[in-house]
Amino acid sequence: MAVNQNIYPYGAQVRNMPVYLSGIGGSEYQYHVKRPEGYQWAQILYSAKGSGCLKFDNQALNVPEDSYFFLPAGYPHEYYPVTESWDVRWTAFDGYACSHILSELNMTRPIVRKLDDNSPLQRLYNKMFIAQKNDKVYGDYTCSGLIYQYIMEFYRLARDKNVSGGNDRSIILMPVLNYIDDNFRNDFPMTILAEKAGVSPQHLCRIFKETMNVRPMEYLTRRRLQEAKRLLSETDVPISEIGSQTGFSDAGYFSTVFRRYEGSSPAEYRKSVKRHI
Numbered sequence: 001m002a003v004n005q006n007i008y009p010y011g012a013q014v015r016n017m018p019v020y021l022s023g024i025g026g027s028e029y030q031y032h033v034k035r036p037e038g039y040q041w042a043q044i045l046y047s048a049k050g051s052g053c054l055k056f057d058n059q060a061l062n063v064p065e066d067s068y069f070f071l072p073a074g075y076p077h078e079y080y081p082v083t084e085s086w087d088v089r090w091t092a093f094d095g096y097a098c099s100h101i102l103s104e105l106n107m108t109r110p111i112v113r114k115l116d117d118n119s120p121l122q123r124l125y126n127k128m129f130i131a132q133k134n135d136k137v138y139g140d141y142t143c144s145g146l147i148y149q150y151i152m153e154f155y156r157l158a159r160d161k162n163v164s165g166g167n168d169r170s171i172i173l174m175p176v177l178n179y180i181d182d183n184f185r186n187d188f189p190m191t192i193l194a195e196k197a198g199v200s201p202q203h204l205c206r207i208f209k210e211t212m213n214v215r216p217m218e219y220l221t222r223r224r225l226q227e228a229k230r231l232l233s234e235t236d237v238p239i240s241e242i243g244s245q246t247g248f249s250d251a252g253y254f255s256t257v258f259r260r261y262e263g264s265s266p267a268e269y270r271k272s273v274k275r276h277i
Contacts, residue, residue: 004028007132011140018097019151021143024128026089032080041092042073042102044154046118046125050083056110067114068121068154070107073099077110089125093147105155113158121157124150159211169211172197176204176216184223185247190216224248225261232266233273239266 006025014020022041030052045068052063055078063069063079071077073094102108115121128146131139159169175196193216194201208216224246231242243254243266258266 007129009132009140009143014140014144017095017144019093019095019101019144019148020140021091021128021132021147022094023092024090024125024132024143026087028085028087030079030081030086030088032078034078036076038074038076039071039092040073041094042098043071043090043092044150045069045071045088045090046121047086048089049087050081050085052079052081052083052086052088054079054110054112061110061112063112064114066118067112068118068158069113070111070154070158072102072108072110075110091125091128091147091150093151095144101151105151107155111158115157118157120153121150124153169207172199172204172207173211176208177219180216180220180223184220184227185245187247220247221257222261225258228254228258228266229262229269232270239270242266 004027006023006027008023009021011020011022026046026048028049047063047065047067047069049065051065054061054063054069056076061069062082069079124146128143128150131142131146133139135142176193179193179196190201190205194204197204199207205215208214208219212219214222228242228246228248231237231245232239237245239254240251243251246254248254248257255265258264258269262269264272
């Protein structure tokens with residue numbers, strides 16, 4: 001989809017949304033941009049044809065054709081073409097939760113990534129551009145949801161691409177997550193999970209923590225508690241039995257862990273849930 005137009009949605013009705021699209025567009029002849037104080041909005045830009053250079057923090061990064069770069073709001077930067085023409089498509093976004101979301105994703109510095117498959121991002125970009133062009137009533141609402149998907153898809157693809165050794169994180173983690181989901185009632189060592197992933201226990205632990213924000217054994221505990229909460233809310237199985245059914249060694253340990261994570265005892269949780277059914 002060729003783009004040679006910039007759109008800045010008026011969007012007064014979405015300014016109180018967690019995330020909203022504040023701009024979208026592109027040009028086949030990207031000019032030199034220099035922002036010593038950064039830009040007012042966060043941006044994800046796509047180098048569709050030709051290449052450029054991105055400068056920030058006293059370093060210069062090549063932005064090759066068919067690659068993406070991310071710029072946080074307020075981050076000093078400069079970018080310019082290094083080929084005769086540089087076709088760049090961009091999105092800008094804001095919202096009351098925007099900075100928190102980007103911080104949680106560790107997207108606080110500029111990023112350059114050449115992705116293996118950017119078709120999901122291309123489809124989302126085209127949907128946003130068409131919505132802005134064709135739907136003057138609900139286009140801003142539509143784009144609020146689409147730009148959130150766009151951010152998350154960029155994060156997923158960029159993180160997968162950044163795994164050492166070039167392996168997709170989902171390829172490494174999916175067998176592990178499936179094994180935990182199927183066997184959470186049993187105890188097993190980290191070596192079993194590492195075998196499922198095809199990497200060392202240390203490497204798995206690092207990738208798991210970076211991607212899931214918890215270590216594998218804490219994820220196992222959370223999975224057990226998820227099932228325990230389901231049984232507490234949907235059945236009348238005694239609490240002591242629920243602990244053993246969900247992989248906890250004894251009722252006392254189950255209650256201790258449950259309170260640590262949920263802020264209440266299993267009995268208190270059951271009573272609260274039952275009261276609201």
